[in-house]
Amino acid sequence: MDGPHHSTATRDDVRHGRAAARPAADGAGGAPGDGHSSTTTIEVNGVPHTLAVDNRRVLLDLLREDLGLTGAKKGCDQGQCGACTVLVDGRRVNSCLLPAVALDGSAVTTVEGLADGDEGTDGDGLHPLQRAFLDRDAFQCGYCTPGQICSALGAIGEAAAGHPSHVTDPGAPPGRPVPLTRDEIRERLSGNLCRCGAYPHIVEAVEDVLP
């Protein structure tokens, strides 16, 4: 990863056995030497950020409060509603439950990182799934939408990688892509609540972007 590096080990360092146990705390930013904050480098939407992070900070608060990325929403703040869903190293997660210090060296994609701004081919620069949510009227208040979109992108990737769901036929051959039927989409997005009840249109929007 390009960008600022600090003494804290990256994920690759650890996988290759270069990491040593150490208090990641350095006191920077907090009360000096209090041991309650840690220097952490996280790449967000392609941009590396190195921050002195209070050890209590969860990824969601780091994104919203420290980086000003307010796309990921705080709904329940306890992993039940999915409004905070982002992608970490390509996998969808509840950012409200992840201590940011534990993500040192990770790459995060939020809803702000999906649109490429390229107005060339389809004209609006939005990610195809964002376009589909607009076309299908797949939201009402919009509060859950960033989480729905990030979760759907993660789910599409998981199905393509052959990950089964609770409604996948147990006899389906392992390792093959799982076709995303409506039942599959509904099951795989069950961790994203929509109080407006836009579920039928959300399923249609996801169907629109399936390969």
Add this chain to the structure above:
Amino acid sequence: MKPFAYVRAGSLQEAADAFTARPGARYLAGGTNLMDLMKLGVEQPEALIDVSRLPLDTVEELPDGSLRVGATVRNSDLAAHPVVRDRYPALSRALLAGASGQLRNVATTGGNLLQRTRCPYFQDVTKPCNKRSPGSGCGALEGVHRDHAVLGHSEHCVATHPSDMAVALAALDARVELYGPGGARTVPAARFHRLPGDHPERDTEILPGELVTGVVLPALTAGLPSAYRKARDRASYAFALASTAAVLEVTDGAVSHAGIAFGGVAHRPWRARRAEEALLGATPTRAAFEEAVDLELSAARPLRDNAYKVDLVRNVAVDVLAGLASRTPDRV
């Protein structure tokens, strides 16, 4: 949330040493349950010892045909693993019946085993709870307990264990590998979780400073079917009201092995030993399954508002066993 130190462990020994230095610490893997409990004030660790990057993230087939699952293998990866799907479908199905896609991507094998009850009295620090605060009483005993235990509970605690995965591991005779200041040891999965008795604050047999390093699934006869079925308040993303994991072997028209565990009805996955013994040598008919499960459930002591669970787990279990019998090849 109270401030805490953060330590990233580079090895198991370093993790154990860090715990010895800070006995008020908690190990952090995926953290999906721990962070929630810290936000609620139920957990107030002085330090988090991050074990998520230890090299415990692989699934390996061992020479004797067993399968070793590292403690930090994510629930979603374990459920999708080709060998798990092929040989231990009850485990894959149980994992997929739990939580959400986002949570399964983060939650680990070890963390799933060590997750705490979702009893609302345990999660609310303003309420009495002997598990959270020994001696304070049990709010659920005479309170809201529709979701609580019908087997093996005590006057001190009527909570259930929330894991689906652990129910499958109990039925499949898995073993849990532990490492701690006292060294390494293994415990049968079916005996890893405890009944509450006089000490509901102890969920499992794990000792202070020990951590789960892996789970070993024994070699199963090829083609031996196993299954997991879960009854819950909605079709997805809800904890079990009652569930059953089972594996069945039939030889010469008679049951030659049965592993049966109930979920959602006790403080631990409830291994149905009496039902298993009753089935050994029996012809695998629905009537035989009903008789065996009823024998097991003769020990049930439902609370004021959860007697429905006895019927529910009975029907789920009989259906799972009858379904397995219809698919089990008779080993003549």
